[in-house]
Amino acid sequence: MSQTIATPPTVRLDSDVIGKPISRPEGPAKVSGAAKYAAEYNVPNLWYGYIVDSPIVKGKITKIDASAVLALPGVQQVFSHENVPSFAWFDRSYKDDVAPGGSPFRPLHEPEILFSQQPVALVVAETFELARYAASILRIEYAVDEDFNTDLDKARAAGKGFDAPKGKTGFLPPPKPKGDAEKAFQAAAHKIEGEYVHHAQHHNPMEMFATTVEWLGDGKKLKIYDKTQGAPNVQQYISKIFGLGKDEARVISKYTGGGFGSGLRPQHQVFLAVMASLELEHSVRVSLTRQQMFSLGHRPHTIQDVKLSSDDQGCLQSIEHNAFAETSQYENETETVVNWSGILYKSDNSKFAYELAKIDVDTPADMRAPGAATGSFAIESAIDELSYKAGVDPLEFRLLNYTYTDPTEDKPFSSKRLIDCYHEGAKRFGWDQRNPEPRSTREGNLLVGWGMGSGCWDASMQKAAAKASLSADGQLTVSSATNDQGAGTYVIMTQVAAQTLGLPIEQVKFNLGDTDFPVAPIQGGSWTAASVGSAVQAVCQEIGKKLLKLAQRMENSPLEGIDFEDVQFADGHIRANEDITRTVAIAEVLAASGEAKVEAESSAQPNPINTMKYSMHSHNAAFVEVKVDEDLGTIHVTRVVNAVAAGRILNPKTARSQVLGGTVWGISMALMEEAYLDNNLGRYMNHNYSEYHIPVNADIHKIDVIFVEEEDDLVNPLGVKGVGEIGMLGVAAAIANAVYHATGKRVRDLPLTIDKLL
Amino acid sequence: MSTSYAQGPLAPPAGALAPTQPVTLRINGEDHTLQIAPWTTLLDALREYLDLTGTKKGCDHGQCGSCTVLADGKRINACLALATVYQGRQITTIEGLGGEDNLSPLQQAFIDHDAFQCGYCTPGQICSAQGLLNEGRAKTADEVRELMSGNLCRCGAYTNILSAVMEVLHDGQVVVDNGTLVTIPMQPISANSAA
Numbered sequence: 001m002s003q004t005i006a007t008p009p010t011v012r013l014d015s016d017v018i019g020k021p022i023s024r025p026e027g028p029a030k031v032s033g034a035a036k037y038a039a040e041y042n043v044p045n046l047w048y049g050y051i052v053d054s055p056i057v058k059g060k061i062t063k064i065d066a067s068a069v070l071a072l073p074g075v076q077q078v079f080s081h082e083n084v085p086s087f088a089w090f091d092r093s094y095k096d097d098v099a100p101g102g103s104p105f106r107p108l109h110e111p112e113i114l115f116s117q118q119p120v121a122l123v124v125a126e127t128f129e130l131a132r133y134a135a136s137i138l139r140i141e142y143a144v145d146e147d148f149n150t151d152l153d154k155a156r157a158a159g160k161g162f163d164a165p166k167g168k169t170g171f172l173p174p175p176k177p178k179g180d181a182e183k184a185f186q187a188a189a190h191k192i193e194g195e196y197v198h199h200a201q202h203h204n205p206m207e208m209f210a211t212t213v214e215w216l217g218d219g220k221k222l223k224i225y226d227k228t229q230g231a232p233n234v235q236q237y238i239s240k241i242f243g244l245g246k247d248e249a250r251v252i253s254k255y256t257g258g259g260f261g262s263g264l265r266p267q268h269q270v271f272l273a274v275m276a277s278l279e280l281e282h283s284v285r286v287s288l289t290r291q292q293m294f295s296l297g298h299r300p301h302t303i304q305d306v307k308l309s310s311d312d313q314g315c316l317q318s319i320e321h322n323a324f325a326e327t328s329q330y331e332n333e334t335e336t337v338v339n340w341s342g343i344l345y346k347s348d349n350s351k352f353a354y355e356l357a358k359i360d361v362d363t364p365a366d367m368r369a370p371g372a373a374t375g376s377f378a379i380e381s382a383i384d385e386l387s388y389k390a391g392v393d394p395l396e397f398r399l400l401n402y403t404y405t406d407p408t409e410d411k412p413f414s415s416k417r418l419i420d421c422y423h424e425g426a427k428r429f430g431w432d433q434r435n436p437e438p439r440s441t442r443e444g445n446l447l448v449g450w451g452m453g454s455g456c457w458d459a460s461m462q463k464a465a466a467k468a469s470l471s472a473d474g475q476l477t478v479s480s481a482t483n484d485q486g487a488g489t490y491v492i493m494t495q496v497a498a499q500t501l502g503l504p505i506e507q508v509k510f511n512l513g514d515t516d517f518p519v520a521p522i523q524g525g526s527w528t529a530a531s532v533g534s535a536v537q538a539v540c541q542e543i544g545k546k547l548l549k550l551a552q553r554m555e556n557s558p559l560e561g562i563d564f565e566d567v568q569f570a571d572g573h574i575r576a577n578e579d580i581t582r583t584v585a586i587a588e589v590l591a592a593s594g595e596a597k598v599e600a601e602s603s604a605q606p607n608p609i610n611t612m613k614y615s616m617h618s619h620n621a622a623f624v625e626v627k628v629d630e631d632l633g634t635i636h637v638t639r640v641v642n643a644v645a646a647g648r649i650l651n652p653k654t655a656r657s658q659v660l661g662g663t664v665w666g667i668s669m670a671l672m673e674e675a676y677l678d679n680n681l682g683r684y685m686n687h688n689y690s691e692y693h694i695p696v697n698a699d700i701h702k703i704d705v706i707f708v709e710e711e712d713d714l715v716n717p718l719g720v721k722g723v724g725e726i727g728m729l730g731v732a733a734a735i736a737n738a739v740y741h742a743t744g745k746r747v748r749d750l751p752l753t754i755d756k757l758l
Numbered sequence: 759m760s761t762s763y764a765q766g767p768l769a770p771p772a773g774a775l776a777p778t779q780p781v782t783l784r785i786n787g788e789d790h791t792l793q794i795a796p797w798t799t800l801l802d803a804l805r806e807y808l809d810l811t812g813t814k815k816g817c818d819h820g821q822c823g824s825c826t827v828l829a830d831g832k833r834i835n836a837c838l839a840l841a842t843v844y845q846g847r848q849i850t851t852i853e854g855l856g857g858e859d860n861l862s863p864l865q866q867a868f869i870d871h872d873a874f875q876c877g878y879c880t881p882g883q884i885c886s887a888q889g890l891l892n893e894g895r896a897k898t899a900d901e902v903r904e905l906m907s908g909n910l911c912r913c914g915a916y917t918n919i920l921s922a923v924m925e926v927l928h929d930g931q932v933v934v935d936n937g938t939l940v941t942i943p944m945q946p947i948s949a950n951s952a953a
Contacts, residue, residue, distance in 0.1 A: 027869035028861060030877030031884060033812015033852035040811035055765050062762070068771055128806055129795045130775070139766035146761065206816045206824055206878040206912045257814075257878030258912050290817040486875030486913050657872045657915060664914025689821035689910065696907035698900075700916040 017499040021653035024491045025510075026255070026484075035255045038227040039210035039287045046212070047076055049276050049286035050131035051269070052121040052138050053295060054113050057360050057682030058148035061111040061120060065139040074126040075134050076280060081120075084108045084275060093240040096265050097233045098522060100363070101167030102331030107268040108275075113142065114329060115362040116683040117295035122272045124284060148360040150682040152301045152326045161324055161355035164334045170460075170525060171334040175342045175408035179349035181307075184318035188309030190389040196306060196378035198750040200326075200675040200684070201299040202692060203367050205485075207257020209296060210287035211273035220244060222277060224251045226270050229263035230522030232481050235515045237266040238274055246515070249274070253513040256523075259485040260665075261366040264524050267296050294687035297365025298675060300325045300333060304378040306341075308385075314392035316401045318349040321379060327356045328363040335371030339408055341379040343456055343617065346403035360682055366524065368665055369725035372457055373732065377669070380453035380733030381748065384740070393436060394452055394737065395426055406615030414610065414714035417645035418454065418619035424706050425452075425643030429623035438744035446627040449742025453624075455729020457526060459616040459647065459712075459721035464531040465518030465603035466539045468497070470547070472590045472597065474572070476503055478539065479511040482520035482532045486661075487724055488654030489528055493536050495650055496718065500540035501547075502569030503586070510536075518601055526618070526722025529650060533718045534604035542600035544569055550593040551584045558582040610714045618646040618721040620659075622666065624734040628742045633754035636701070637667050637735060643706040647721035652707065659705045659727030666731020668694050672751050693751075781842045785810065786854030792841070800844050801825045801836035804851060812852035812881045816910070823909030826882040826889070827851050833889030852881035855888060864888060867922035875913035883909045887923045899924060899934050 029035040066078040088094065094104040107119050121138055125131035149155060166173060185191055207227060214223040222244070228234045231251040238249050256263060273286040288296075307320040323337040338352040369376075387397035402419060405412050426432070434450050435441060441448040466480040478497045484490050493510040497503075511517065520532050541564075548567060551559050551574055559567065559574060559582060566577050574589070576582040590598070610616075625639040642663050649655045672693040675684045686692045705727075712719050732750065739757070740746045747756045775795070782791045783803065792798075792807050801818070804810040804827070816824030818837045825836040828850040856862035864884050867873070874880040886909045896902045902923050903916075911919065917934075924934040 023869050023872065026877070027874075028858040028865075030874055030880050031852075031861065031865040031868045032856055032858045033810070033881045034858050035877055036811060037814075037878065039815070040805065042806070042809045042811070052765075056763050059763075065766075072775065127795070128802055129798055133775075133797075137767045137771040139764065142763045142765070144761045144763050204912060206814070206822065206876065206910065208815065208817075255877060258876040260912070287815075290819065290821070486877065488875075653872050654875075657875055657913075657918065660917055661875060661914035664916065668914075688819060689817045690819070694910060694912060695914070695916070696910060697916045697919065698903045698907040700903075700914070703917055 017495045017505055018650055020651065022491055022495060022505065022651055024488060024654065025494055026490045037207050037255050037257050038212060038225045038253065039285060041212045041214070041225045043212065043214040043283050046283045046285055047124050047126055048128040048131040049122045049124045049272060049284050050135040051119045051272065051286065051288065051292060052123065052135045053292055054116060054118040054120050056113055056142050056144050057116040057150065059113050059145040060143045061140055062143050063141040064121065069123060069134045069138050072130065072134055074130045076124045076126065078138065079108055079122040079276060081108050081111050087241045096237045098169055098264050100331050100333045101165055105330060105363070107271050115360060117292065119268050119272065122276060122286065124276050124280065148682050150359050150361055150677050151679040152303065152357060152359060155357035155359055156303065156324055160357040164354045164356045165332055167332065168334050172336045172339055174338050174352035174354045177351040181318040181320045181349040181351035184349035185307055185309045185320070188317040189312040190386060191309040192382060192385040192389055193307045194382055194385065194748050196304045196381060196748045198302060198374065198377065198669065200301045200677065201367060201669065201673040202294055202675050203260040203262035204293060204692065204694065205258025205260055205262060208288045208290060208293055209267050209269050210285065211270045212285040213273045213277040213283060215277050215281060215283045220248050220278060222249050222274065224249060224270065224274060226251055226253055227256060227263060228253050228266065229256060229259040229483050229485055229524060231483065231513055231515050232519050233522050234266045234270055238270065241271070242274060242278060251515045253483060256483055256485040260368045261370060261524065262296050263485065264366055264522050290689055291687045294675065294684050295362055297363060299367035299370070300327065300364035302337065302374050306378050306382040308382050310386055310390050314387065314390040314397050314400050316345055316347040319345060319347045320351045322353040324355050324357065326359050326361060326364060328361055329358050331363040332356060333364040335374065337371040337375045340372050340375040340456060342408040343406050344379065344454065345401045346407050369457060369728045372455060372725065373669060373728050376453065376455040376729045377732045377750065380730055381736050384451065384733070384737040385746065395422060395431055398422065398454065409615055411613065411615040414614040414616045415647065415710050415712035416617065416619060417708050417710040418621065420708040421619055421621035421643035421645050424708055425621045425623050425641050428704055428706060429641040431623060438741055443627065445630050447630050447742040449626045449628065449738040449740065451624050451734045451737030451741050452622060453730030453733035453737060454619065454621040455726065456617040456619045457725045457729060459530070459618050459715045460525055460527045461530040461534065461606040461716045462521040462527050463603060463605040464520040464535040465601065466532065466535040467518050467601040468539045468543050468599065470543050470598045474507050474587050476501060476508045477511065478536055479517040480520045480532050480535060481515050481517040482512045482528060483523035484512055485523055487523065487528060487658060488651060489532065491654055492529055492650040493532060496533050496536045497540050500537050500569065501544055502571060502573065504572065526724040526726065529720045529722050530716040530718065533720060534716050535602065537717055538604045539600050539602040542602045543598055546598045546600060547586060547589050548574060551589045554584065554589065554592045557584065559584060604717065606716065614714055616715050618644065618726040620644045620726050620729055622730040622734045624731065624738045626735060626738040626742055628739060633757040635671055635739060635752060639702045641704045641706065642727055643708060644723065644726055645708045645710045646723050646726055647710050647712045647715060648719040649707050650720060655707065655723045656705045658723040660703055662725065662727025663703050663731055664695055664700055665728045667700070667735065670732040670735035670750060670752055674751050782845055783841060783849060784847065785849045786851060794841060796842055798841050799837055800839040800841045803841035804836060810851050810853055814878055814882060816879065823886060824879050824882040826885040826909060828885055828889055831892045833886050852885055855884065863926045864922070867925045871918045871922040873918040873922040874915050879909060879911045883911065883919055890923070891927060902927065
């Protein structure tokens with residue numbers, strides 16, 4: 001069937017779904033409460049597990065008295081190291097896809113206590129209320145080892161630092177030194193030296209970690225509804241430990257109430273819920289409390305020393321950036337912290353170091369823009385300080401030291417429009433109106449300051465797979481075991497599929513979060529759009545190839561003899577590029593074929609040549625206005641312009657939300673977040689939402705997001721770089737810089753609270 | 759090893775558990791009778807006994823607002839309310855404000871403005887916003903920001919939440935975009951959603 005169209009016959013009829021601000025398809029489920037999160041699958045005959053955690057930081061359990069608990073009618077079992085059977089023997093069975101080096105924590109494995117709030121027992125009862133009460137009366141006796149240390153400064157002073165070892169996926173050791181940074185520093189016209197610090201920060205997604213295990217009563221078969229950023233990672237962890245086959249442990253995670261890195265690794269509630277379910281041969285749910293959410297990893301407390309120098313014009317002469325971070329006694333959590341300084345700025349002389357020290361805490365974890373948020377705060381504060389020393393405007397200073405190649409690897413960037421971020425951001429913000437003098441602007445009692453910062457993040461891609469099925473009624477279903485922790489995966493994958501096959505978006509459904517679907521990586525590193533997006537595009541192209549073949553089998557097919565590369569899919573039709581009047585409707589192809597559906601499965605992976613030849617990064621520049629009460633020292637971030645270059649933007653609505661969120665995280669890191677460790681007790685003292693501060697609505701004012709145009713056909717087939725982390729970068733430094741501009745006081749220790757300002 | 763530490767109840771445990779009892783709750787216009795322990799919170803009654811899981815648990819301590827529901831039209835934290843105390847009250851949960859196929863204006867505005875990401879705090883935000891509309895106190899953007907500050911959003915969707923609430927509060931005549939008040943005369947803003 002052909003159809004005549006009143007357009008020039010060779011026009012490309014893209015359906016243009018990509019790039020449109022389309023609302024999330026799961027929106028109605030989320031706003032009506034229909035979306036089910038891990039603890040909300042109310043399967044029949046459910047028992048509840050409640051975790052008891054350790055009040056001590058180091059030592060050994062000497063006695064557990066569960067008699068009073070077990071005597072309560074309705075209590076099913078109390079699990080502890082005393083009665084949990086041995087599962088897998090070797091560390092490798094407990095290592096998940098993104099585990100750092102070391103020996104992973106095994107819940108309820110032995111009496112030794114390695115960190116405060118370590119889970120030590122699980123009480124299982126018939127109701128939640130009963131499990132909670134029963135857990136509160138469990139008696140546990142400990143021998144306390146008082147020879148512990150949770151103080152990073154103390155570990156550093158004692159010379160406990162060691163070079164961060166390789167071993168974790170994605171970790172880059174510090175770049176090699178160039179020239180002679182110390183000599184250049186000594187000889188330079190302008191120089192600054194500073195120590196930049198932030199303390200432990202906890203992810204605290206709104207949804208608390210939870211797992212509902214549905215016991216299917218058939219051998220050892222389990223359906224595991226888990227809060228995670230990667231169902232396949234949980235499945236392989238559980239399977240290895242408990243010796244379950246892929247079909248015996250199905251992990252499902254349709255909705256994830258935030259993660260920000262805390263759900264990258266399987267957390268202990270999934271181990272406990274699966275263990276209890278297998279032991280009791282029953283469905284079990286284990287939910288953490290908000291207090292227990294402080295035992296699941298955190299952004300590591302890090303001390304950074306930065307030394308920068310420039311000539312009298314403001315050209316950088318040397319960069320030295322050293323980081324010293326905490327890790328646990330049992331694993332070496334590593335982040336890429338100092339490298340960003342070397343990627344952002346050119347200098348003939350540079351020197352970097354990154355050390356860890358072991359203290360008695362739970363293993364830190366990747367947290368939104370891990371390492372980069374840390375490094376960016378230090379380098380972008382230091383650059384600001386040096387710009388004042390050199391008497392150059394902070395924006396001008398960055399432009400002077402701009403680099404068009406990646407100095408750490410001596411590679412060209414696949415694309416880098418940071419310069420446009422600077423210019424467009426500065427213009428929108430009105431940066432040219434800035435009086436450079438600190439304390440130069442006031443509104444009544446408020447000191448007004450403007451500051452800026454910038455950042456970069458890896459544009460990476462991982463191998464991912466997807467399957468697709470196009471039914472005779474024209475409905476396309478695409479599935480992949482990826483995740484949507486709020487990033488917008490549902491909507492962007494729907495768009496990529498609709499665009500690739502030229503179907504109306506209402507006819508496309510994207511499924512995720514189920515290990516019955518083809519494998520996808522954890523949702524982290526801002527790589528989902530690139531990785532899963534490329535897989536979705538690839539599988540839809542496979543469907544397209546099959547459709548073309550079926551179309552060519554039709555009688556008098558107008559597409560006869562045409563290659564797949566020479567057709568386009570748009571408006572529900574296949575058309576020849578050379579002559580778009582040669583066309584067949586997809587619905588007619590399916591009807592004529594007699595097939596009930598067309599199916600395909602495919603995967604995508606990074607192009608190794610491009611990854612070797614190019615440095616691939618997203619960039620941003622953040623401009624911030626603060627108003628500081630001169631008497632009270634209270635700081636309000638009244639205006640932010642965040643300009644981002646992240647390749648192609650699949651959906652400006654949800655991408656903007658990601659950058660808004662990143663900006664709020666930057667404000668939060670700068671002004672609020674700190675888990676206070678009492679080093680006498682080795683315990684976080686503010687382990688709740690009331691005392692661990694994050695912004696509320698009243699704290700957040702105007703935030704402008706700009707996406708600068710950036711084309712990049714080298715990063716991946718879709719030309720996307722990801723937007724999950726980049727929006728957070730530069731923001732914390734921009735705020736500290738703006739506070740300096742407002743008050744003349746430089747604070748290098750986050751969070752920037754009033755006690756440090758007054 | 760130098761000291762020992764005992765973890766356990768501060769006082770001797772009760773001799774017997776308080777028995778469960780029938781509790782009748784009027785939720786979204788319907789009566790439900792549950793056989794529950796007296797210490798069961800309204801939040802757990804909804805989530806664990808009635809499968810009304812739209813009401814979320816984010817802290818269980820009244821610190822985050824995820825469990826916000828309406829009791830006789832006023833917003834409360836369901837985690838701080840014992841179910842038995844709320845017998846005879848009209849409880850409205852997110853499910854009662856509108857379902858997937860018949861969304862309330864607030865629910866639709868949250869979708870249009872992308873006022874959520876992970877969606878976990880969202881039912882609480884919407885119930886809280888509905889309570890705010892019922893109160894009739896807030897008019898300006900600053901007032902809405904302040905009076906919506908009992909509901910945490912870790913994804914940081916605050917500016918979009920503000921836009922969504924302002925649109926409904928002023929019947930589409932006033933929109934807050936990026937924190938700046940924009941007055942739209944005569945016509946409501948069109949939803950730009952295609953999905």
